[in-house]
Amino acid sequence: MTAIATSQPARTPGRLRRFWRHNGAGYLFVAPSLAFFIIFIFIPLGWSFLLSFQDFGFRESVFIGLDNYVALLRDPIFHQAALNTVIYSIFTVAVWVLVAMILATLIHPLPPRLRTFFRAAYYLPAVTSAVFIALVWKWVLNANPWGLANYLLSLFGAGPVGFISDPSPFLGANVALWSVILSSVLTIPAVGVVLYSAALAAIPRELYEAAESEGAGALAKFRYITVPLLKPVTLYVAVIYTIAAFEVFERVYVMTGGGPGYATHTIVYLIWRTGFRFSEYGLASAQAFLLFAVIATISVIQFRALRSDVEY
């Protein structure tokens, strides 16, 4: 027993040295990034979580338990914003995933130069300022006769339509919200196209050749080979697009300012309004954590529904 007790301190530094020799460089490389994450993300996140249980004051905040969360669940404006966000997310995510997959499939058989050109072209929206894109859509959907969309409608004797300034009920939501959704889905989902393109390149050509020898047409090959083998990418794309859709802000801020009325309020717009306009940081933090819970839940569901072990 004595021998064991005395040898322990000698062994620990030895193990530490060995561990450091094997892994030290790795930890050193990770350290700056980890420090950045802890200081600028993890600590503020924790602080924000604490704030969600407080009535924020400039010089003194008061702990109020779950009051902020209870107030949100009773707030009709929050309900409206949540509903708008869900409607926006369902339609934009579905269309983005579909459009990205179809575009990538159409690009894939092209000669390499053309393929590169289209990939670059479709990636342009991702490197363009979101505010700039929203501004362009604001002008396109301007309710006046000189708005581009209304001008085109007028060529067919239709319109003008108050696209982003009409809160009239329409297809379960309202005209303004559908206009914002339209502007989103008509913006090419750049990241999705690139990811699907890369995934398509990895599908073995023999699978298609085998299908062709069995008499399968283009649609059948797409349905029974391409779509199933792209499932892992579809899962990833669906998750990142769902997160992006639930966090929609700049498009609403620039195009409609959340209006008319509360027609295009979304949860993140509401968080911005509560935090920056009302200085109610406690309530805004509670809204943010509710949004986090919703996104996390949906992501888990998506992972479970689309999980697959594709091997080829």
Place this chain on the structure above:
Amino acid sequence: MNRRGSKLITIAMALALVLAACAGPGATRGPATGPLATAPAATGPTLTAPVASEPTGTEPAGTAGPAYEGPIEWWHLGYAPGGETATSKLVDDAVAAYEARYPGIDITVTGIAFSDEGLAQLGTALATPAGPDIFRIASDRLPGYAAQGVLSPIDDYLTDEDTADIIPNLLAGVEFEGQHFAWPQWVPPIGYYVNNQLFTDAELDVPTSDWTVEEFSQLAQDVTGEGVFGFATYMGSASVNELTLLYNQGATVLNEGSTEYTLNSEAGVNGLQTLVDLFAAGAMPPDSTTLALADIEQGFIDGRFAIMTAGSGSITNLKANEVEFTILPPPIGATGEPVTVGGMGTYAVPMKDDPERMAAAHHLARYLTSADVAEDVPGWYLAPGTRQSITVSEQTPEMAAFEEMLPFVRFMPLVENWSQIDAAIHPEIQLAVSGQKSAQQALDDAGAVITPLLGE
């Protein structure tokens, strides 16, 4: 690290967060509360400035030079260093003039964005002891800061001369719970700008300042034509433009004691109905409910809007674009007077531990709102000043119309949560204008949100 270890750490961190959240108030103060948790009681909202800095008898702090020598931090909305904008140039000139008068003072100006984000930045700074010594702010924001004890009241620095000089109803515009919390600088009331050329094109006479609501409505419809809308007004949050048509009928958002919501009165509904009718008649642009403030001014310059609501700040831009315009007060409604609404630009001084530095900041604020600065920096006042000794129209003749509106200006109530109240009104007005609700229903619905706020 092995899997078990990372699981344990995750659980420990989650537990720590939950425990911290469930602890008592002393342990759960936000980031803003930490540094000042032990601050002296002098930071309370109802306490006056420290005795050491109080002016004495006939030698008011305002007229003598500050006893303090050293740096002063001045935060200014919309300031860009190096005189990049007209406002920045004026601020730089004012700093130079003040430092020339009082060489012991070294002023540093920090610009913050003229936006909600900029105000959030200011709020964060006010939560710390290292924030600005002086900052410019609209009067409707004062109660929010004052109620939390972050502002130093001006009462002990106001001289008899100041009190006699500042227009009484304007001094009342910075009063909250019996104390005055900022130095009133100027009042930009909302005026009605008429595009003379569009009226001439429509063979209509430009109206005069005694116009009535009925005449205004008729004119707005008559001047509407191909590519021209008779009237455009901003209906977004943090503004009061469209409320002119409700206030000139005698409506107010809250009653005199700010204890009850009153905008859904008959006067309020009548006023809103004017707006609803104009929109329905096609005399307002179809995107009225989401038009941005800047787009309205641009539409007026481009000759698309014949009448617009705006403050005096638009004068410079319209003149630069060579637009022929006339400024009128809002049309006369049931009140029988050219009632308008407006905000007030003020300079506020945060509570500080150093009483002499705080007194010096008050001294600077007094200078920036006085006739002295107008003398040192020509063009300093971009809106009618709050002192009788200041006549802005001498330098800018168009300001005369706004100066005449001053006796009829109604301010929004000074309540702590005005931002929330304001944000509840405009969406409902937008819904009424776009025909989704009746005027009465919209104003009632705004009340349903506002009334609980008044009880807080």
